[in-house]
Structure formats: C-alpha cells, structure tokens
Amino acid sequence: MEKIFQKLSFSSASLVLIILIGIFFTLFSAAKPAIEEFGLHFLGDPTWNQEVRLDTAPAATAVADDTIADEDDMMMLDEDDEDSVNTKTVFGGLVPIIGTLLSTLIALAFALPIAMGIAVFLAEMASKTVSKFVGIAIELLAAIPSIIFGMWGLYYFAPIISDLFGGFQVSLLTAGLVLGIMILPFMAAITRDSMNTTPDVLKESAYALGATKFEVVKDIIFPFSKVGIIGSIILALGRALGETMAVAFLIGAVYTIPEKITDPTISIPVAMAVNFGEASGLGESSLFYLGLILFVLSFGIISFAKFYFLKRVKS
C-alpha cells in the first residue's frame, strides 16, 4: 500500500509537468501551419483575414499576350483570376499583440498607485478590525467572476469613461481600466504581505527617531519590501495579459491599430474567444499561433516574477 500510494502521489505531481508540456506541444502543432506559412512576419503584420493577390503580374501579362483571344476566352481568364490560385488569405498578429500590451499597460498604470495605497492602508494605517474587514472586501472583489466585470463595465462604466474622455464606449481605455480594477485586489494583497514582512524593530527605531508614517513607509518599509512589490507588479501583469471575458466585452474586438487611446481594438485572448467559433484551416491555426505567443509570454513573465523576485522574499 505504501508503495502504491507513493507512486500515485508521484504521478499526480508529475501530471502538472505533463499538462504544461502537453499545452505547449499541442499549441505548437496546431499553430504549425500558420507558423510555416507566415513565419515571424506574423508578429509584424497588421492584417487579419484579408485576401491578398499573390501574383497579379503573370495574370496581366497573360491577358496582354493573348490579345487576339475572343470574348469567351477573356471571360474564362477572369474567372481563373478570381479563383483562389492567385489570392491567399493573410493573417497577422500585430493588432492583437499591440492591443494586449497596451491594455495591460493601461491597467498597470491605473492599478499601481491605488494598489500601493490600499496596501499601505491595510498594513500600516488601519486598526486590526478595520484592516481585516477591508481586506476581506478587497478579496471579494477578486472573487467576482470576470464576466461580471465585463457586463458591468460595458453597461455602467464605459458610458461614464466615454463621457469623460470622449471617443468610443468600447475602447482600449475602458478595457484597460476595468482590467486595472480586476488586478487591483491581487496586487494589493501581495504588496501588503511583503510589507508585513518588515521587522517591527526597524519601524519602531525609525518612529523613535521622530519619523512620520510617510517617512517610515518611504524609507524603511518600501526599501525592505521592494523586491516583493516588484514581484507582485509583474505577477499582476502576467495575469492581466491573459484576461479574456471582461476585455471581450470592452475592447471592441476589431482588427485595427488604435490611433487614440479611446479607439477600439482587440487583444490576443479576445481574438481567440471571438473568432475561434467560425475559424477553420489557416485562420484557426493562426489563432493557435496567437495562443502560443500569449502562453510563452505569460509563462515567461510569471516565472520571471516568481523565481527572480518572490523567491527572494521567501528566503
């Protein structure tokens, strides 16, 4: 029994590794047709699902050479021209990649100061009871399903934002701000936890020297917990990159590069959520390509935050 249980627990633990490797290879092999077709050019191409003429030149010369051909022949040539022989559908990932990065940046810029404020409030200002109550409330904010953020954002938050800043109701800005609200609790909780690791002796000696609370936070707590705070920011960034449902309601889901912050665009998860249903062939493969990019990106960012920053907090 002992042996069986040990083997069983070992295989369950290894399942994590197997699933992750499985995800990577499945995405890779599903994306392969698109990778072979578009290569790295995919990353810089802003067109999505557009027919592009491949070699119009030979077709034109064919017509020119065949000047004596009668009307019927011309008709046939025209039909040939419209056949898929000379056109191909092109998919490029630039717009969703830009949309993902920009909406995440807006979310970070919005959430960062508020999350820091909340963490200071919870760790240093509020009494135990208040801190516990507010802490639970903030964690409940994190528990609300993302689809609820999307609906609320679309019908209640977006109109206010577009009144304030002009532009479209569904836009990079509204998506980024709602994304910011969603990562707020997460960032605040980790920052509070790293702030709490500051030894009381350090704080007390600063207070004894007559430092104000602001100075203690700025000169004692912040330098001490800096590594953990940066880790929490990067971790929140990794989360924001992959958020789907709330952004799907708010970003507009159009394949155009936003000229202004209030323009609609699309992000990688939203592209997958919206287009997966009707996609097939190269289109579906391109979506997997996007998914692979997102997976590698968020995996890299999250493990960087975990191993480089948060590990050092633990030790």
Next chain:
Amino acid sequence: MKRLYINKLFLALSALSALIGLGFLAWILITLFVQGVGSLHLSLFLNDLVEGGLRNLIVGQLILAGLAGAIGIPLGMVAGIYIREYGRGKYAEFIRDLSDVMMSAPSIIIGAFVYAIAVAPFGGANGFAGVIALSIMMIPIIINTTDSMLSLVPQELREAGIALGASKYRVILDIVIKAAKVGIMTGVLLAFARIAGETAPLLFTSETSNYFNLDLRESFPSLTVSIYNLANEPEQSSRDLAWAASFILTMMVLVINLVGRYITRNKK
C-alpha cells in the same frame, strides 16, 4: 511642519485608495442587486433557457464545476501531498514552482488546449471537454493550498505517528491530513468558487445549451457562457435575463467564498 503635511496628505491618499477599492466593489454589487433582483422570478428556476428561464444553466454549471472538482480535488491533493511529504530535493521544488506558474496561466489557453485534444478530434463541443478544462484549472490551486496547509502541521505529529509504528501513508492520511483538514477545506471551497465562475475555458469546449441536456457527450448548458451570449444580444429581455443570471452566479460564488473563510475563522 511641512513634513507633517506631507504625512497627512500621504495618509489621506492611502485611505482614499482603500475607499476607491471598496467603492468599485460596492458599485458592482449594487448594480447586480438592482438589475438582478428586478429581473428575478421564481419561474427562472423552473424553466430552461428555451422557455426564458435559467434552470438548465444553473444545474449545468454546477455539474461542470462539481465534476471538475471530483477530478481536480483528489489529484491536486495527492500531488500536494507528494510535494510536501514525499518529495525530496529538486523535483518536488520544481513541480511546486511549475504549479504556481500554471495557476496564473491564461484560462483561454487552457480552453484552446482542451479544444485541440478533446473537441476537434470528436467533432464537436462536449461536456467532457468542459470538465477537463475546468479540472486543469483546479489542480494547481488545490496543490497550492494542500502544500501550504500541510506545511503548517507540526513535525512532531508526524514523528509521533512514525514512533507508533504506523507506515508513512497511514501517518499522512490519518494524522497529517486530519490536522490540516479545515485549511484544506477552505482552499477547496475557494477553488470551487473560482472555477464555478469561469467562462473562457468553456467557450469552445462545452459551449452552452438552451435545453436541459445532461449528456456529457453533447454541448452542455453553462450559466457563464450563456451570460456572455445573452449580454451581447440586442433585445432588452435577453439582457435582463443575463443580469438575473449574473446576480445568481455572483451570489453563488461570493457565498461559497464567505463560507470558506468563515470555516477557517472558527478554527482560530
């Protein structure tokens, strides 16, 4: 004096941040309450979506999350036990880190993965695929909780068990797990609450169904996916239904969440 003013300003801004956070929570909850309660009728629980109700969706969502729990909870717990109790050295440490990273993996990616392995080969959306997607999301969360709860169990308890001549797995199952039971229960409830509200992994795995269909081989009714579809429809009646469904979903998730927290609080 300037220092004191700066200090006051700083403290005021911190308190304001906390108020902003609470404000958003209140705003969302009040919106849900006002919109949701207005469209809530008893008939929603008695009819399926085809007849304008939500019965099949609520049942379907609970079945999906429940089955995912039935797979994910034991697997995650046993894996967590390996990491904390059996694992020696680098491999256990590696799996722990990997599972932490997997916990933050984008849920839409997991949906796409399951689509490729469990939907595309079988020719269409099915409930099994949804269950697989949700259980993949659940496993790392359970591993994380089990691992950290087991780390709180004093080493002496294990030594006492071994000294009595019990084999290691008996010690783990009868002593260590019992001691960490409450904490693990909380973690399990929080994980359940989290996956019960997921939409993205279900979008193209189990999709949703308008009918009271409980056959896992076909597309399976889901509250969250239907909210997404209904909210994007132009008719006011669909949107009202989406609000009612959102209200029910959020209350379900928040109540499970609070129950989980209440259990741990009682222990202390």
